[in-house]
Amino acid sequence: MVLIAIVVAVTMMVGSLARSLAATSAGPADTQPQGGVAMAAADGAVTEADGAMPAGVSAFDEQHPGIVNLDPDLLQALRDAASDAREDGIEFVVNSGWRSPxxxxxxxxxxxxxxxxxxxAARWVATAETSAHVAGGAVDVGSYDATDWLAEHGARYGLCPIYDNEPWHFELHPEAIDEGCPAKYFDPTEDPRMQQ
Incomplete structure (x- = not known):
């Protein structure tokens, strides 16, 4: 019985990894966004033009649609925080930013x-209509060190963690610079914005 459970768990993880790798593979050059609009590959697969991030994308990337299509104020706050974190020996990697619907x-x-x-699923992923990522208003920061640094110092830049179950997910709240970050929701199902 335990062996069956292990086989099922491994099979699910491999399937999830395969979908994840397919979503992050780069498409042909003609799938790159023009004027900030992402275009899916001819076969409908999600590509980098849709915001799928390869490993290691920096907040300072000037080419990747997942970075350059972020809200400009969020992007500036993220880059300011990343510059200061670098002085503390912490490198920010963006695992996800703007995403196409x-x-x-x-x-x-x-x-x-x-x-x-x-x-x-709603505890982890929003619809295209309610996602802050689709609006360019959220970033998922990689590495525990960067996430911890941003959780501790992010309010100085207006960058706030939003959900307890997603400590890597940050959104811009400019009022946090003076007032501190608002209380977090346990998960997206508690967020009134997700009820649209």
């Missing part, structure tokens, strides 16, 4: 497949 919907479909229901 198609990419967001693919992530949601994958989450439903992984978690078994739309209700459980």
């Amino acid at each position: 198609e990419y967001q919907e693919q992530l949601l479909r994958d989450a439903v497949a992984d978690y078994g229901s739309e209700q459980e």
